[in-house]
Amino acid sequence: MKKHILTSLALTSLATGLAACSSNSTPIGPVHPAASYVQFERFGRPAVKELFETFVNHQVTNGVEPYADPTLQNSIVGFTNTFRATANGNFLGGTSASTAGLLYPDEMAADLTQTTPAAYLGLETGGATSPVHSTFGGRAPADDIIDISLGAVFGSTLSALGAVPDDGKENNCLTTDNVAQAPSQASGPTFPYLAAPH
Protein backbone atom coordinates (compact mmCIF):
# COMPACT_ATOMS: atom_id res chain seq x y z
CA MET A 1 0.00 0.00 0.00
CA LYS A 2 2.80 2.35 0.96
CA LYS A 3 4.50 1.65 -2.31
CA HIS A 4 1.33 2.41 -4.21
CA ILE A 5 0.75 5.66 -2.38
CA LEU A 6 4.32 6.79 -2.91
CA THR A 7 4.17 5.82 -6.54
CA SER A 8 0.96 7.77 -6.96
CA LEU A 9 2.52 10.76 -5.27
CA ALA A 10 5.53 10.54 -7.52
CA LEU A 11 3.38 10.28 -10.61
CA THR A 12 1.18 13.16 -9.48
CA SER A 13 4.07 15.47 -8.69
CA LEU A 14 5.83 14.61 -11.91
CA ALA A 15 2.70 15.18 -13.93
CA THR A 16 2.14 18.49 -12.16
CA GLY A 17 5.71 19.47 -12.84
CA LEU A 18 5.42 18.59 -16.48
CA ALA A 19 2.24 20.62 -16.79
CA ALA A 20 3.86 23.58 -15.07
CA CYS A 21 6.80 23.44 -17.48
CA SER A 22 4.60 23.80 -20.53
CA SER A 23 4.80 27.13 -22.34
CA ASN A 24 1.46 26.78 -24.13
CA SER A 25 -1.94 27.63 -22.76
CA THR A 26 -5.19 25.86 -23.50
CA PRO A 27 -7.04 27.69 -26.23
CA ILE A 28 -10.59 28.71 -25.41
CA GLY A 29 -11.54 29.09 -29.02
CA PRO A 30 -15.12 28.81 -30.21
CA VAL A 31 -16.16 26.25 -32.79
CA HIS A 32 -15.59 27.61 -36.28
CA PRO A 33 -18.65 26.50 -38.28
CA ALA A 34 -17.45 27.86 -41.61
CA ALA A 35 -13.72 27.49 -41.10
CA SER A 36 -11.40 25.03 -42.76
CA TYR A 37 -9.77 22.57 -40.42
CA VAL A 38 -6.37 21.18 -41.43
CA GLN A 39 -5.30 17.67 -40.40
CA PHE A 40 -2.15 17.23 -38.30
CA GLU A 41 -2.71 13.85 -36.64
CA ARG A 42 -3.91 10.54 -38.10
CA PHE A 43 -4.54 7.06 -36.74
CA GLY A 44 -5.64 3.91 -38.55
CA ARG A 45 -4.07 0.58 -37.66
CA PRO A 46 -2.55 0.37 -34.19
CA ALA A 47 1.24 0.45 -33.85
CA VAL A 48 1.85 0.64 -37.60
CA LYS A 49 3.32 4.13 -37.58
CA GLU A 50 5.26 3.40 -34.38
CA LEU A 51 6.69 0.10 -35.54
CA PHE A 52 7.56 0.68 -39.18
CA GLU A 53 8.22 4.38 -39.59
CA THR A 54 11.16 6.41 -38.34
CA PHE A 55 10.26 9.12 -35.86
CA VAL A 56 11.10 11.91 -38.33
CA ASN A 57 8.56 10.55 -40.82
CA HIS A 58 5.65 10.47 -38.38
CA GLN A 59 4.77 14.08 -39.14
CA VAL A 60 4.63 13.35 -42.87
CA THR A 61 2.19 10.51 -42.36
CA ASN A 62 0.09 12.49 -39.89
CA GLY A 63 -0.56 15.15 -42.54
CA VAL A 64 -1.71 12.99 -45.46
CA GLU A 65 -4.53 10.60 -46.26
CA PRO A 66 -3.85 6.90 -45.59
CA TYR A 67 -4.54 5.89 -49.19
CA ALA A 68 -1.94 8.37 -50.45
CA ASP A 69 0.95 7.76 -48.08
CA PRO A 70 3.98 6.32 -49.94
CA THR A 71 6.19 7.28 -46.99
CA LEU A 72 4.46 4.77 -44.77
CA GLN A 73 4.06 2.18 -47.52
CA ASN A 74 7.79 2.23 -48.30
CA SER A 75 8.63 2.21 -44.61
CA ILE A 76 6.74 -1.04 -44.07
CA VAL A 77 8.74 -2.75 -46.81
CA GLY A 78 12.07 -1.24 -45.75
CA PHE A 79 11.66 -1.99 -42.07
CA THR A 80 10.60 -5.58 -42.64
CA ASN A 81 13.49 -6.12 -45.05
CA THR A 82 15.96 -4.79 -42.50
CA PHE A 83 14.75 -6.87 -39.60
CA ARG A 84 14.13 -10.15 -41.31
CA ALA A 85 17.50 -9.93 -43.09
CA THR A 86 19.51 -9.11 -40.00
CA ALA A 87 20.54 -12.63 -39.08
CA ASN A 88 22.21 -13.82 -42.25
CA GLY A 89 21.33 -11.44 -45.08
CA ASN A 90 19.68 -14.12 -47.20
CA PHE A 91 16.43 -12.27 -47.55
CA LEU A 92 13.82 -13.47 -50.01
CA GLY A 93 11.59 -10.40 -50.02
CA GLY A 94 8.18 -12.01 -50.09
CA THR A 95 7.28 -11.35 -46.49
CA SER A 96 8.01 -7.61 -46.74
CA ALA A 97 5.77 -7.15 -49.75
CA SER A 98 3.04 -9.23 -48.13
CA THR A 99 3.30 -7.26 -44.88
CA ALA A 100 2.91 -4.01 -46.79
CA GLY A 101 0.03 -5.50 -48.74
CA LEU A 102 -1.67 -6.47 -45.51
CA LEU A 103 -1.13 -3.26 -43.56
CA TYR A 104 -1.35 -0.58 -46.27
CA PRO A 105 -3.40 1.55 -46.51
CA ASP A 106 -3.35 2.48 -42.83
CA GLU A 107 -7.10 2.01 -42.34
CA MET A 108 -9.09 -0.32 -40.09
CA ALA A 109 -11.35 -2.61 -42.09
CA ALA A 110 -14.65 -4.01 -40.81
CA ASP A 111 -17.41 -5.99 -42.54
CA LEU A 112 -20.66 -4.62 -41.16
CA THR A 113 -22.67 -7.57 -42.51
CA GLN A 114 -21.00 -9.72 -39.83
CA THR A 115 -22.33 -9.89 -36.27
CA THR A 116 -19.49 -12.03 -34.92
CA PRO A 117 -16.92 -10.45 -32.57
CA ALA A 118 -14.34 -7.94 -33.70
CA ALA A 119 -10.75 -9.12 -34.20
CA TYR A 120 -7.90 -7.01 -35.52
CA LEU A 121 -7.00 -8.09 -39.10
CA GLY A 122 -9.78 -10.68 -38.97
CA LEU A 123 -11.27 -9.48 -42.24
CA GLU A 124 -7.96 -9.31 -44.12
CA THR A 125 -6.87 -12.77 -42.93
CA GLY A 126 -10.16 -14.63 -43.36
CA GLY A 127 -10.64 -14.92 -39.62
CA ALA A 128 -7.15 -16.21 -38.81
CA THR A 129 -6.63 -13.66 -36.02
CA SER A 130 -9.94 -14.46 -34.32
CA PRO A 131 -10.39 -17.34 -31.85
CA VAL A 132 -13.84 -17.92 -33.38
CA HIS A 133 -12.66 -17.21 -36.95
CA SER A 134 -14.74 -14.06 -37.13
CA THR A 135 -14.36 -11.97 -40.27
CA PHE A 136 -15.92 -8.83 -38.82
CA GLY A 137 -12.44 -7.33 -38.53
CA GLY A 138 -12.23 -3.97 -36.77
CA ARG A 139 -10.54 -4.11 -33.38
CA ALA A 140 -11.85 -5.19 -29.98
CA PRO A 141 -10.56 -3.49 -26.80
CA ALA A 142 -9.04 -6.79 -25.62
CA ASP A 143 -7.23 -7.62 -28.87
CA ASP A 144 -3.51 -8.26 -28.43
CA ILE A 145 -2.64 -6.20 -31.48
CA ILE A 146 1.04 -6.16 -30.59
CA ASP A 147 1.38 -9.95 -30.70
CA ILE A 148 -0.70 -10.08 -33.90
CA SER A 149 1.54 -7.46 -35.52
CA LEU A 150 4.78 -8.98 -34.23
CA GLY A 151 3.73 -12.36 -35.57
CA ALA A 152 3.23 -10.90 -39.04
CA VAL A 153 6.46 -8.91 -39.09
CA PHE A 154 8.93 -11.18 -37.27
CA GLY A 155 7.18 -14.54 -37.27
CA SER A 156 5.56 -16.99 -39.64
CA THR A 157 1.99 -15.65 -39.50
CA LEU A 158 1.88 -14.70 -43.16
CA SER A 159 3.50 -17.86 -44.47
CA ALA A 160 1.17 -19.92 -42.27
CA LEU A 161 -1.74 -18.18 -43.97
CA GLY A 162 -0.32 -19.10 -47.36
CA ALA A 163 0.22 -15.44 -48.23
CA VAL A 164 3.88 -15.99 -48.96
CA PRO A 165 6.38 -18.87 -48.99
CA ASP A 166 8.23 -19.30 -45.70
CA ASP A 167 11.49 -17.35 -45.97
CA GLY A 168 12.97 -19.00 -42.88
CA LYS A 169 13.77 -15.61 -41.31
CA GLU A 170 11.47 -15.82 -38.32
CA ASN A 171 12.81 -14.36 -35.11
CA ASN A 172 11.08 -16.23 -32.32
CA CYS A 173 12.42 -13.80 -29.73
CA LEU A 174 10.31 -11.04 -31.27
CA THR A 175 7.02 -12.76 -32.04
CA THR A 176 5.40 -11.85 -28.72
CA ASP A 177 6.07 -9.24 -26.06
CA ASN A 178 4.77 -11.59 -23.35
CA VAL A 179 2.45 -9.08 -21.72
CA ALA A 180 -1.31 -9.30 -21.27
CA GLN A 181 -4.14 -6.90 -20.57
CA ALA A 182 -4.71 -6.26 -16.86
CA PRO A 183 -8.18 -6.94 -15.43
CA SER A 184 -8.61 -3.25 -14.61
CA GLN A 185 -8.20 -2.46 -18.32
CA ALA A 186 -10.84 -4.89 -19.56
CA SER A 187 -13.96 -3.59 -21.26
CA GLY A 188 -17.48 -4.50 -20.15
CA PRO A 189 -20.90 -5.29 -21.66
CA THR A 190 -22.56 -1.93 -21.05
CA PHE A 191 -22.04 1.49 -22.59
CA PRO A 192 -19.51 3.11 -22.79
CA TYR A 193 -17.84 -0.35 -22.64
CA LEU A 194 -14.29 0.83 -21.85
CA ALA A 195 -13.42 0.38 -18.17
CA ALA A 196 -13.94 3.22 -15.72
CA PRO A 197 -10.84 5.38 -15.23
CA HIS A 198 -8.22 4.20 -12.79
Added chain:
Amino acid sequence: MKHRRTIGSLAAVLAISAAIFLYTAHPVKSSDHQDTFNLAHRSNTSADITDMYVFPSPANASNVVLVMNVSPLIPAGQGTSKFFDPSVMWQFKIAHGAVGTFNSEDEVIQITVSGTDASQTFTLHGPGKPNQVGTTNTLLPATGTFSYNNTSGQTLSNGILAFAGPRADPFFFDLFQFFNFLGDRNYSNHTSQSDPGTGDTLTNPMPTFNGFASGTLSGTGGYACSTAPASNALTQAAPPGFNVLSYVIEVPRSLLTSGYSSSTIHVWATASSVSGS
Protein backbone atom coordinates in the same frame (compact mmCIF):
# COMPACT_ATOMS: atom_id res chain seq x y z
CA MET B 1 10.89 -5.95 11.50
CA LYS B 2 13.80 -3.73 10.71
CA HIS B 3 14.52 -5.81 7.64
CA ARG B 4 10.92 -5.60 6.58
CA ARG B 5 10.97 -1.83 6.89
CA THR B 6 14.20 -1.64 4.92
CA ILE B 7 12.75 -3.79 2.19
CA GLY B 8 9.64 -1.64 2.17
CA SER B 9 11.69 1.52 1.84
CA LEU B 10 13.75 -0.01 -0.90
CA ALA B 11 10.59 -0.99 -2.73
CA ALA B 12 9.29 2.56 -2.41
CA VAL B 13 12.53 3.99 -3.79
CA LEU B 14 12.43 1.54 -6.65
CA ALA B 15 8.80 2.41 -7.33
CA ILE B 16 9.58 6.12 -7.45
CA SER B 17 12.58 5.45 -9.65
CA ALA B 18 10.38 3.45 -11.96
CA ALA B 19 7.86 6.27 -12.04
CA ILE B 20 10.55 8.83 -12.88
CA PHE B 21 11.87 6.48 -15.52
CA LEU B 22 8.41 6.23 -17.00
CA TYR B 23 7.99 9.96 -17.28
CA THR B 24 11.43 10.98 -18.44
CA ALA B 25 13.38 8.35 -20.31
CA HIS B 26 10.41 6.73 -22.03
CA PRO B 27 7.46 9.04 -22.44
CA VAL B 28 5.79 7.10 -25.26
CA LYS B 29 3.41 4.41 -24.06
CA SER B 30 0.62 3.46 -26.37
CA SER B 31 0.25 2.35 -29.92
CA ASP B 32 0.52 5.93 -31.16
CA HIS B 33 1.38 8.15 -28.23
CA GLN B 34 3.38 11.34 -28.60
CA ASP B 35 4.44 10.50 -32.12
CA THR B 36 5.56 14.01 -33.06
CA PHE B 37 7.10 16.92 -31.18
CA ASN B 38 4.02 19.02 -31.77
CA LEU B 39 1.70 16.42 -30.29
CA ALA B 40 4.01 15.80 -27.34
CA HIS B 41 4.40 19.49 -26.51
CA ARG B 42 0.82 20.73 -26.62
CA SER B 43 -0.42 21.72 -23.17
CA ASN B 44 -3.72 20.00 -23.88
CA THR B 45 -2.79 16.63 -25.36
CA SER B 46 -6.22 15.63 -26.62
CA ALA B 47 -5.13 16.12 -30.25
CA ASP B 48 -2.85 13.11 -29.71
CA ILE B 49 -4.86 10.09 -30.92
CA THR B 50 -3.58 7.02 -29.10
CA ASP B 51 -5.86 4.24 -30.33
CA MET B 52 -9.01 3.46 -32.28
CA TYR B 53 -11.42 0.54 -31.90
CA VAL B 54 -14.26 -0.70 -34.11
CA PHE B 55 -16.47 -3.50 -32.75
CA PRO B 56 -20.08 -4.73 -32.75
CA SER B 57 -22.07 -3.24 -29.91
CA PRO B 58 -22.19 -5.69 -26.98
CA ALA B 59 -25.59 -4.24 -26.08
CA ASN B 60 -27.31 -3.91 -29.49
CA ALA B 61 -26.48 -6.13 -32.45
CA SER B 62 -27.83 -3.51 -34.85
CA ASN B 63 -25.13 -1.08 -33.82
CA VAL B 64 -21.37 -0.80 -34.24
CA VAL B 65 -19.12 1.04 -31.78
CA LEU B 66 -16.42 3.46 -32.88
CA VAL B 67 -13.91 4.44 -30.19
CA MET B 68 -11.24 7.10 -30.48
CA ASN B 69 -8.87 7.43 -27.51
CA VAL B 70 -6.85 10.61 -27.07
CA SER B 71 -4.75 12.31 -24.34
CA PRO B 72 -2.29 9.58 -23.35
CA LEU B 73 -0.79 8.92 -19.94
CA ILE B 74 -3.36 10.49 -17.65
CA PRO B 75 -2.28 9.28 -14.18
CA ALA B 76 -4.69 7.34 -11.98
CA GLY B 77 -7.08 9.61 -10.15
CA GLN B 78 -6.73 12.48 -12.62
CA GLY B 79 -9.09 11.36 -15.36
CA THR B 80 -11.94 13.69 -14.49
CA SER B 81 -9.61 16.69 -14.39
CA LYS B 82 -8.62 16.33 -18.04
CA PHE B 83 -10.63 17.88 -20.85
CA PHE B 84 -10.78 18.10 -24.62
CA ASP B 85 -9.11 20.88 -26.60
CA PRO B 86 -11.78 23.19 -28.08
CA SER B 87 -9.47 24.27 -30.91
CA VAL B 88 -9.39 20.72 -32.30
CA MET B 89 -11.87 18.94 -34.60
CA TRP B 90 -11.79 15.11 -34.56
CA GLN B 91 -13.07 12.91 -37.36
CA PHE B 92 -13.80 9.30 -38.07
CA LYS B 93 -13.20 9.07 -41.80
CA ILE B 94 -14.74 6.14 -43.65
CA ALA B 95 -14.14 4.70 -47.11
CA HIS B 96 -16.48 1.98 -48.41
CA GLY B 97 -15.20 -0.86 -50.55
CA ALA B 98 -13.88 -4.40 -50.55
CA VAL B 99 -10.62 -5.36 -48.79
CA GLY B 100 -7.70 -4.28 -50.91
CA THR B 101 -9.37 -1.21 -52.36
CA PHE B 102 -7.81 2.24 -52.03
CA ASN B 103 -10.91 4.42 -52.06
CA SER B 104 -10.98 7.91 -50.61
CA GLU B 105 -13.37 8.74 -47.78
CA ASP B 106 -17.04 8.96 -48.72
CA GLU B 107 -18.48 9.36 -45.21
CA VAL B 108 -17.31 11.22 -42.11
CA ILE B 109 -18.30 11.74 -38.48
CA GLN B 110 -16.99 14.99 -37.01
CA ILE B 111 -16.78 16.10 -33.38
CA THR B 112 -16.20 19.60 -32.03
CA VAL B 113 -16.21 20.81 -28.44
CA SER B 114 -16.90 24.04 -26.62
CA GLY B 115 -15.78 24.95 -23.12
CA THR B 116 -12.65 23.98 -21.23
CA ASP B 117 -13.84 22.27 -18.05
CA ALA B 118 -16.31 19.67 -16.77
CA SER B 119 -19.15 21.62 -18.40
CA GLN B 120 -17.76 20.91 -21.87
CA THR B 121 -20.36 20.34 -24.60
CA PHE B 122 -19.66 18.28 -27.69
CA THR B 123 -21.30 18.62 -31.09
CA LEU B 124 -21.45 15.67 -33.45
CA HIS B 125 -21.67 16.39 -37.18
CA GLY B 126 -22.80 13.64 -39.56
CA PRO B 127 -22.38 10.88 -40.41
CA GLY B 128 -22.55 12.14 -43.95
CA LYS B 129 -20.72 12.76 -47.17
CA PRO B 130 -17.71 15.02 -46.53
CA ASN B 131 -17.82 18.55 -47.89
CA GLN B 132 -14.25 17.99 -49.09
CA VAL B 133 -12.19 14.86 -49.64
CA GLY B 134 -8.68 15.17 -48.25
CA THR B 135 -6.93 16.77 -45.31
CA THR B 136 -8.63 20.19 -45.27
CA ASN B 137 -12.23 19.99 -44.16
CA THR B 138 -15.24 22.05 -43.20
CA LEU B 139 -18.00 20.95 -40.85
CA LEU B 140 -21.16 19.10 -41.82
CA PRO B 141 -24.43 20.31 -40.28
CA ALA B 142 -24.68 19.51 -36.57
CA THR B 143 -26.58 16.35 -35.62
CA GLY B 144 -26.77 16.90 -31.88
CA THR B 145 -24.88 17.67 -28.71
CA PHE B 146 -23.73 15.71 -25.66
CA SER B 147 -22.02 16.49 -22.37
CA TYR B 148 -18.66 15.64 -20.82
CA ASN B 149 -18.44 12.36 -18.89
CA ASN B 150 -22.10 11.38 -19.12
CA THR B 151 -21.48 7.63 -18.77
CA SER B 152 -25.04 6.73 -19.76
CA GLY B 153 -24.39 8.31 -23.12
CA GLN B 154 -26.72 10.64 -24.95
CA THR B 155 -28.83 9.52 -27.89
CA LEU B 156 -28.82 11.93 -30.80
CA SER B 157 -31.59 12.47 -33.36
CA ASN B 158 -30.17 9.95 -35.83
CA GLY B 159 -29.92 7.18 -33.24
CA ILE B 160 -26.24 7.60 -32.40
CA LEU B 161 -25.33 7.09 -28.74
CA ALA B 162 -22.39 9.30 -27.78
CA PHE B 163 -19.92 9.61 -24.89
CA ALA B 164 -16.87 11.78 -24.30
CA GLY B 165 -14.80 11.54 -21.14
CA PRO B 166 -12.08 9.71 -19.20
CA ARG B 167 -11.73 5.90 -19.32
CA ALA B 168 -9.04 3.36 -18.47
CA ASP B 169 -6.58 2.90 -21.34
CA PRO B 170 -7.09 -0.70 -22.59
CA PHE B 171 -3.76 -0.85 -24.43
CA PHE B 172 -0.88 -3.11 -23.33
CA PHE B 173 2.66 -3.46 -24.70
CA ASP B 174 6.18 -4.04 -23.36
CA LEU B 175 7.34 -0.79 -24.86
CA PHE B 176 10.48 -0.45 -22.75
CA GLN B 177 11.97 -3.61 -24.17
CA PHE B 178 10.96 -2.51 -27.68
CA PHE B 179 12.92 0.70 -27.13
CA ASN B 180 15.91 -1.35 -26.04
CA PHE B 181 16.41 -2.63 -29.55
CA LEU B 182 14.75 0.14 -31.58
CA GLY B 183 15.62 3.39 -29.83
CA ASP B 184 14.55 5.54 -32.76
CA ARG B 185 10.91 5.21 -31.75
CA ASN B 186 11.65 6.73 -28.35
CA TYR B 187 10.70 10.39 -28.67
CA SER B 188 13.31 11.39 -26.10
CA ASN B 189 16.11 10.09 -28.34
CA HIS B 190 15.51 12.99 -30.74
CA THR B 191 16.28 16.67 -30.21
CA SER B 192 13.63 17.83 -32.70
CA GLN B 193 11.10 16.46 -35.17
CA SER B 194 13.75 16.57 -37.91
CA ASP B 195 16.57 15.01 -35.86
CA PRO B 196 17.05 11.54 -37.38
CA GLY B 197 18.94 10.18 -34.39
CA THR B 198 20.27 6.73 -35.17
CA GLY B 199 17.35 5.94 -37.45
CA ASP B 200 16.08 2.45 -38.19
CA THR B 201 19.05 0.76 -36.57
CA LEU B 202 19.10 -2.24 -34.33
CA THR B 203 20.81 -0.95 -31.23
CA ASN B 204 21.02 -4.43 -29.81
CA PRO B 205 22.62 -7.21 -31.88
CA MET B 206 20.37 -9.78 -30.24
CA PRO B 207 16.91 -8.19 -30.20
CA THR B 208 14.45 -9.95 -27.94
CA PHE B 209 11.47 -9.31 -25.78
CA ASN B 210 11.62 -10.59 -22.22
CA GLY B 211 9.62 -13.33 -20.60
CA PHE B 212 10.59 -16.46 -22.52
CA ALA B 213 11.14 -19.77 -20.76
CA SER B 214 14.76 -20.81 -20.65
CA GLY B 215 16.03 -22.73 -23.66
CA THR B 216 12.71 -22.86 -25.48
CA LEU B 217 13.23 -20.35 -28.25
CA SER B 218 15.96 -18.68 -30.22
CA GLY B 219 16.34 -15.70 -32.51
CA THR B 220 17.37 -15.65 -36.14
CA GLY B 221 21.03 -15.55 -35.19
CA GLY B 222 20.75 -18.58 -32.94
CA TYR B 223 20.91 -16.51 -29.77
CA ALA B 224 18.63 -17.31 -26.87
CA CYS B 225 15.54 -15.26 -26.13
CA SER B 226 15.58 -13.25 -22.91
CA THR B 227 14.21 -14.95 -19.82
CA ALA B 228 14.10 -11.69 -17.83
CA PRO B 229 10.63 -10.82 -16.57
CA ALA B 230 8.47 -9.00 -19.08
CA SER B 231 7.23 -5.56 -18.06
CA ASN B 232 4.07 -3.77 -19.01
CA ALA B 233 4.30 -0.03 -18.97
CA LEU B 234 0.57 0.52 -18.77
CA THR B 235 -0.25 -1.91 -16.00
CA GLN B 236 2.26 -3.87 -13.97
CA ALA B 237 5.18 -1.44 -14.09
CA ALA B 238 3.16 1.53 -12.97
CA PRO B 239 0.14 0.39 -10.98
CA PRO B 240 -2.67 1.11 -11.16
CA GLY B 241 -2.45 2.09 -14.81
CA PHE B 242 -3.15 5.08 -17.01
CA ASN B 243 -6.25 6.74 -18.36
CA VAL B 244 -7.17 8.32 -21.67
CA LEU B 245 -9.94 10.59 -22.87
CA SER B 246 -12.35 8.57 -25.01
CA TYR B 247 -14.92 9.27 -27.66
CA VAL B 248 -17.31 6.31 -27.70
CA ILE B 249 -19.74 6.66 -30.61
CA GLU B 250 -22.29 3.85 -31.01
CA VAL B 251 -23.76 4.02 -34.50
CA PRO B 252 -26.68 2.13 -36.10
CA ARG B 253 -25.05 -0.01 -38.78
CA SER B 254 -27.55 1.28 -41.32
CA LEU B 255 -26.08 4.79 -41.05
CA LEU B 256 -22.77 3.37 -42.27
CA THR B 257 -24.11 1.05 -44.97
CA SER B 258 -27.36 2.35 -46.51
CA GLY B 259 -26.75 4.00 -49.84
CA TYR B 260 -23.15 2.84 -50.12
CA SER B 261 -21.73 0.38 -52.61
CA SER B 262 -20.21 -1.85 -49.95
CA SER B 263 -20.91 -2.78 -46.33
CA THR B 264 -17.17 -3.11 -45.72
CA ILE B 265 -15.85 0.05 -44.13
CA HIS B 266 -12.27 1.27 -43.84
CA VAL B 267 -11.94 3.68 -40.92
CA TRP B 268 -9.27 6.09 -39.76
CA ALA B 269 -9.26 8.86 -37.17
CA THR B 270 -7.88 12.36 -37.57
CA ALA B 271 -7.32 15.50 -35.50
CA SER B 272 -7.42 18.89 -37.24
CA SER B 273 -7.36 22.55 -36.34
CA VAL B 274 -7.80 25.85 -38.13
CA SER B 275 -4.07 26.48 -37.86
CA GLY B 276 -3.14 22.94 -38.90
CA SER B 277 -0.91 22.42 -35.89
